Amino acid sequence: MKVRSHGMTLVEMVIAIAVAGIAVAALAAAFSSIVTRTADPMIQTQAQVAAESLMEEILLKPFSDPSSGTTCPSAPANRQDFDNVCDYNGYSSVGIVDQTGTSVSGLENYSVSVSTTLSAFSSIPSADALLVTVTVTSPLGADVVLSAYRTNY
Known part of the structure; x- marks a missing residue:
């Protein structure tokens, strides 16, 4: 068996x-x-959106100072008082803040810097073109750099 x-x-x-x-x-x-x-793409996207937002804010400002008509006069101390593109030259912030100076929650570990320089663009002379560069650094240390021209039109 x-x-x-x-x-x-x-x-x-x-x-x-x-x-x-x-x-x-x-x-x-x-x-x-x-x-x-998985967090890396989100952090990179947040930096990109912050850079785009600030760039849009800057490019919507007049080329010249509205009160004096001059290009690149001395800038006011507060971002809320910036009234032309050149006022943003040298602007920097640790933590992303909105136009009123209020810190944006969750973006405290990002930093931002801006430079604006007179720069010729194609057939436009340098006196009538500003190269705006916005740099946002994420908490991972990666930079998002956006550059755009603002012309006196």
């Missing part, structure tokens, strides 16, 4: 557990690696 066994022996069980453990450890390591990098 032949006895049929059902189930697994102790050796087979130990081998199965060891193989499953190795597989779970490999999956956990891969998952951990993926999870740690």
